[in-house]
Amino acid sequence: MTPRHRSLVWSATRHLLLLCGAVFILLPFVWMISTASKPQTEIFTKSIHFIPQTFALWDNFATAFGKASLWRFLVNGVVVTASIFVLQVLIALPAAYALAKLRFAGREVLFALVLFCILIPPQATAIPVFLLFHQLGILDSYAALIVPFTISAFGIFLMRQFFKTVPDDLIEAARMDGISEFGIVWRVMLPTAIPALTAFGIFSVVAHWNDYFWPLIVLNSEHLRTPPLGVASFRNEEAGTNYGPLMAAAIVIIAPLVVAFLLAQRRFIEGITLTGIK
């Protein structure tokens, strides 16, 4: 074989293998869309067909929105993830600035604590935090969904690493202008940190939009359900009978993040792989 032939054969093999893998990865997505487009009679058949004979996607969406409060779940998802992110930033940024740029006794100890806290898995603290919230009487509320995640040790670490790279002259100049230390955080440091903050924001929003464990523990009320909890309860109510609307609901729940990802892939991959450091 000539080198030219060999590279052609290799290229074909590469695509063949990657396509086989891609089929495995995409199959659930394709089947979800296919099932959501079929009427009941076509779903419960033994013959496999991907393209529906009667197109019922809109009917299934209508049924899904009618039977489950999908809008409500989406709004809850937005409220909870946005609140968590805003509070994380408000709390983490001043701490990150102090750890990166200010000199004070115990700074190294506090930073070591931050590094330690990054390692604590969220399941480990669930029981005591649940008991605490029970004592305070704030279970089954937005507060219960938001408060445990207001402190992100990982966020502090990430922003501290970033602030380390900001030149001291910039801070000195701001102090000369009479800007307070808090002013420096929000008016000098924050604008320089937008890329890092975007990555952290994506990481935070994806993690909490998809979180199932904690909302499951603290919630009872239907009107507070977050998207994963909402779609899971819709499934329980339908108990294996109404797959068309159920798949339509699944599409609605995953759509916001998947569409955002397709629009800004590079940023999303950066943001999510930040967990890498975690």
Next chain:
Amino acid sequence: MVAPAFILMFLLLLGPLLGVIALSFTDYQLGSPSFSWIGLSNYQDMFGDRVFWLSLRNTLTYVAIVVPAAVALGLAVALLIESGGSLRTWYRTIYFLPVMATLIAMSIVWEFMLHPQFGLINGLLHGIGLEGFSWLQDRRTALYALCVIGIWQALGFNMVLFLAGLVSIPRQLYDAAEIDGAHSAWARFRLVTWPMLGPTTVFVVVITGIRSFQVFDTVHVLTKGGPSKSSEVLIHTMYIESFEFFRSGYGAALTVVFLAFVLLLTLVKSALANRGVHYA
């Protein structure tokens, strides 16, 4: 400046961490007015409980299947994508999709695909003349079906980490290896890529390991640990004991076991990192 952050850190992370350890030595149940210190009683109960051992064995089985598969496939896909020029972004996007999609919603899709009568998987098996399974309702297959979903979800994340690792390998090393007689692709992989990816690989293995130990979502939605405890896993047992039976003390003891495993993985990681896997 650091006060709000550190007050919350003590209140919501460090305090509860100590709390869960302390709680594991008590007989506290949610709602009961008092509790007493009972020493290692919870641990004795746990070690005497068949469900705990089943749960631990299933969790370890899950980890032992998902970690090697998701790491090897992630590496394979990353290498295949890197080895050619065309359609890179497309493949990367496709493989990363499951990482973004809400796992609970996709679990429900998987459940329908694994449906005994009308599921796609059994349909395809019938098509080639094979007998299907009641995947999630059969104690022989339930745990393995969950493993496949776990691999499906973790693969793309590992791929991206390996892609980042591959990009950082200096080109000159491949040229040098070529001059030294490494002509085949396999020789280049064995002599350059694999050693240079050492730190990335350790890291990916540990991350996937920790995440696999935390497996909960798919179990809770699809099998509830059944049938007859065949897919019961550690965090699910902890959830049931603590938040359905409200046996907080016993649940805390289960949490401590979980924490011990996560800690062990973290220690393995730092031990390997310090030994400089780089030029192994």
